[in-house]
Amino acid sequence: MSQDAHSPQAGGPGGGHYAPTGVFVCFEGGEGAGKSTQSRLLQAWLEEQGYAVTLTFEPGDTEVGRTVRRIVLDPATGSLSSRTEALLYAADKAEHVDTVVLPALEEGRVVITDRYVDSALAYQGAGREQVDEEVERLNRWATLDLRPHLTVVLDLAPAQGLGRFAERDRIEGEGHDFHLRVRAEFLRLAAADPAHYLVVDARLPVEEIAAAVRDRVTPLLGQARAADDATGVQR
Template sequence: MAGLFITFEGGEGGGKSTHVGRLVQTLERRGIAAIATREPGGTPTAEAIRDVILSGAVAPLGAAAEALMFSAARIDHLDKKIRPALAQGKVVVCDRFADSTRAYQGALGNLDPKFIRELERVTVGDTRPDLTIILDVPAATGLARASARRASAPVDRFEAENESFHAALRQCFLDIAAAEPERCVVIDATQPPDAVEASIWSKVSQRLAAAGLLDKTPVAPKPVRKSSKRKEARRS
């Protein structure tokens, strides 16, 4: 049986990596094989490309060059990690995917939509998310969270953009959700983390049940949440 491909999207500071981790823990407690991954990244080659992109070294070359770099990382990620896991019947939970390229480089980079669609066709093919969770926060809130998370670490290529950029980015993700309501779910990420987690599980469990992946056996006790200052994985 093929697995299920779930992606998390949204602007800065929405809590994507936090909730990717929480969801995978919940799946594992229910006896469902799952892996967490991220974009750009997920494989050694893709992680190396990530470092180059987030350093800002590619930015002077323009949005098209950035989109191509993201796509190169995505090809390796899909071939070496995502597709093999799905073929094994696992649930793959990914922090960012092709929607981020649509939003960051496509809409905000003013690239021709035909270019983005063709790039996605070649790169992604039929391996498209079964469910996309968009964690929505106002730009100012997300940037404040990202700043607190980052502490003294350097600002990456995208966090360095101004608030108007991030407000436009938020709208890009909401537009994607509106265009594909059968795939995308928007969740208010200004809620407390446990409330966000519950909202996510409500949507995910429906898809798991429809795919025949939701185990009816008793669930292991939920671990007590401990406060953590772990950084959220950034950017795809």
């Protein structure tokens, strides 16, 4: 059966699909683990090497996503049904994949995202104590089952990560047990598919973490195009 322009290629032992062009890298982990910092460092290094890079994040890097982000993270929203919250995050992911991630991968770019499906499985699944299979089915459908070529889990104890915030958003403000379940789920997902995951102790020096990430990303870059060859405007 032929694949249409938005159907990723069938993937390996981790299940799902992996894009046949471009490189998809995701940073995951609990609050305050340094995902944004490491995303920017990887972007800078790749651009120095001459690759076209799209740096993005969830939730909120689309027009629809910005509205979703305001709802799910603003403490003023208050309590939401866990199902409502899961559906809102899935809507952000669907729009993100269709309008940002897939178009960039089809151009052969390296896409670096700060959070993706594993965050939904960890927060809306394990954190909210919802049925894993239902949350996963929803999010795999929303993202066309597109998987990152590499997911970097920055592992940090919740007490240490949350201590880095003077103020907390709606999710950061959840209790300690919630964040412990989130951390355990990230580690469980990584252990189940080591070929597509890198777990790094987020307490390590920033540059040491960045070097470990570069080592794992480098072998994947054969699918990426140089900046001069990739079409479209760099983000």
